[in-house]
Amino acid sequence: MPTVSAGGKVLVTGANGYVASWVIRALLESGYSVRGTVRTEEKGIHLRKLFSDHQQNFELIVIEDITKEGAFNEALIGIDAVEHTAAPFHFMADDPQEVITPAVEGTLSLMRSALNVSSLKRIVVLSSTAAVLSILQNPKPFTEFDWNEQSLEDVKKNGKSASAISKYCASKTLGEKAAWELYEANKTRVSWDLVTLNPPYIFGPIIHDVTDIKNLNTSTGDWYNSVVRADMGGKSINEITGFGNGWIDVRDVGLAHVLVLQKERAGGERLIICKEAFVYQDFIDAASSLSPSPIPSHKDLPKGIPGAGRTAKPMFPFDSSKASVILGPELVYHSKEECTRDMLTDFEERGW
DSSP, rough: OOOOTTTOEEEEEOOOOOOOHHHHHHHHOOOOOOOOSSSSGGHHHHHHHHTGGGGTTTEEEEESSSOOOTTTTTTTOOOSSSHHHOOOOOOOOOHHHHHHHHHHHHHHHHHHHHTTTTOOOOOEEEOGGGEEEEESSOOOBOOOOOHHHHHHHHHHHHHSSHHHHHHHHHHEEEHHHHHHHHHHTTTOSSEEEEEEEOEEEEOOOOOHHHHHHGGHHHHHHHHHHHSSTTTGGOOOOHHHHEEEEEEEEEEHHHHHHHHHHHOOTTTTTTEEEEEEEEEEHHHHHHHHHHHSSSHHHHHHOOOOOGGGGGOOOOSOOOOOOHHHHHHHHTTOOOOOOHHHHHHHHHHHTTTT
């Protein structure tokens, strides 16, 4: 399929989200025009201010319920590519369908509306390594061939009693599977191809609308609690030094969303994008190493057990080599120290 170069018009769903705001910034700064979707006019106020320097190339459209059939019909008019980021990320669902339904039906609604859009060249769905990983006694490097069947089984068997993590992971797995199934059934008759991006935990500074620390998105809130709060968010030393995942800077996720439009080879691919494995002790150590401290208002940053992360065995090692090959040398990941410095600076400026 043809690539979508600078000057093209891109639809970004869930535009007011943590990741989406960085995706929009990366697109605008790379010369694309962006149409973002928000659930209400109020949710677009901050975005209009944030991207006021790009007002000629930035517009918003309100879609109150992305799961409704035809919800995206108007939004897709004249669009060259879609970056679909709108999906819930939290661990508070009682009924698994609270997260599964919007993840699956929102994606299907978008893609069904796209079936007859002749201007469209590529749809990029932001999935997650949550759709890839499994809890294994002897962890192996996970690749794009892996699917999280484990969480699906937990939810199928236990319903509301399934673990909170399984409910979320099942939503990402089912949402991505639904996207691939619809694409495979229709790829011979549509003008576009499909790409999914699968990042792990996403950290980095905030540019979306958050005025209260209690309203931080899930990954950033967990990072703040673990690295900034003196009590490490109530986590034990064992949790800080022994339990982890993979991570990527949110700015690199934004960049990947640009590069994936420009690389012809990306069409039809599932791509894990990940900097490296981590335990929170790694970020605690990074914070301690910065001098002067980017967050001087906090004199009691936690220490944990310095250096313990270096011997921690990754629970979820991800192989992101495929993405590095396809997206090319332009995809340069921020370091742990850069991410930590910029997050702490952001928190200090916000008075958090």
